[in-house]
Amino acid sequence: MVDLSTDLGFIKLKNPVITASGTFGYGEEFQDFFNLDILGAFVLKGIYKNPRSGNPPPRIHETASGLLNSIGLPGPGAKELQKIVKRIHRLTKTPIIINVCGDTDEEYIEVAEIFDKMDEVTMLELNISCPNIKRGGKCPAQDEKHTYKLVNQIKHNTSKPLIVKLSPNVNDISSIAISAEQAGADCISLVNTFLGMAVDLDSKRPVFKNLFAGLSGPAIKPLALKLVWEAVQSVHIPVIGIGGITSGRDVLEFILTGASAVQIGTINIVEPKASVRIIKEIEDIMKKLNIKNLDEIKGKLKI
Numbered sequence: 001m002v003d004l005s006t007d008l009g010f011i012k013l014k015n016p017v018i019t020a021s022g023t024f025g026y027g028e029e030f031q032d033f034f035n036l037d038i039l040g041a042f043v044l045k046g047i048y049k050n051p052r053s054g055n056p057p058p059r060i061h062e063t064a065s066g067l068l069n070s071i072g073l074p075g076p077g078a079k080e081l082q083k084i085v086k087r088i089h090r091l092t093k094t095p096i097i098i099n100v101c102g103d104t105d106e107e108y109i110e111v112a113e114i115f116d117k118m119d120e121v122t123m124l125e126l127n128i129s130c131p132n133i134k135r136g137g138k139c140p141a142q143d144e145k146h147t148y149k150l151v152n153q154i155k156h157n158t159s160k161p162l163i164v165k166l167s168p169n170v171n172d173i174s175s176i177a178i179s180a181e182q183a184g185a186d187c188i189s190l191v192n193t194f195l196g197m198a199v200d201l202d203s204k205r206p207v208f209k210n211l212f213a214g215l216s217g218p219a220i221k222p223l224a225l226k227l228v229w230e231a232v233q234s235v236h237i238p239v240i241g242i243g244g245i246t247s248g249r250d251v252l253e254f255i256l257t258g259a260s261a262v263q264i265g266t267i268n269i270v271e272p273k274a275s276v277r278i279i280k281e282i283e284d285i286m287k288k289l290n291i292k293n294l295d296e297i298k299g300k301l302k303i
């Protein structure tokens with residue numbers, strides 16, 4: 001028997017596979033595909049205080065081994081999501097993570113406080129890294145001081161474990177990771193999507209109205225691994241690796257690089273049952289390589 005569990009310090013997950021925000025709806029959409037109990041945890045689509053309609057179409061565009069998105073945070077608002085969370089909690093005891101968003105620091109705090117009060121919610125993931133804000137705008141995760149200030153305020157106003165989701169669109173990931181840690185983050189997750197763009201030769205226009213969009217999928221895996229490595233070297237809190245993971249082998253590569261868990265994103269859109277396959281693959285590889293538990297390989301990359 002192999003042990004797939006992973007200890008984040010504030011919680012032990014039965015396995016390292018977490019479904020990523022924005023690729024797994026609110027969880028209930030996937031109940032017809034597989035039993036949600038098998039997941040380590042799942043993150044709901046990011047939520048703002050009030051309902052929002054998101055960006056105009058097109059919202060997604062396929063690239064070589066990747067996906068560009070400019071979804072723009074549509075959602076039902078915090079009040080409606082509270083009802084959804086109660087419904088999901090009746091379906092599964094798998095830990096529910098709320099991806100907290102805001103246009104202003106005040107909104108982030110308000111949304112975080114609302115879900116902090118819910119027993120059905122296990123953790124908060126602070127999404128300070130959405131790439132699809134107004135063109136030229138900066139998200140909080142692109143600024144050390146803003147990251148520190150916001151994370152610090154959220155920690156002072158909430159009591160649940162706080163994961164801070166970082167952006168790859170920065171010059172120095174270490175300094176942002178350290179700011180999040182110093183401000184009280186319990187964990188960091190990275191990476192959100194890389195800024196990219198697509199153009200349409202026929203119309204001679206950009207594909208997306210917002211010009212830029214966020215790139216995810218296998219194309220970004222090597223870039224994500226590098227940033228996860230740098231983050232792991234910089235902080236003492238656990239790191240959740242995200243970026244182009246499609247197989248059990250990919251998951252174990254991130255664990256070897258030092259991640260304590262991973263999030264599975266774009267593959268959920270292509271293959272809704274990907275998590276089931278990936279968890280089985282992790283188990284099979286561990287058996288084959290005689291790895292009894294994840295700690296045996298976590299951060300053991302030989303440099």
Ligand code: RRO
Pocket residue numbers: 022046069070071072073074127129130131132192193214215
């Ligand atoms: O909804 C989005 O456009 C979006 C978000 Br909030 C995010 O964090 N990352 C992303 O690629 N898209």
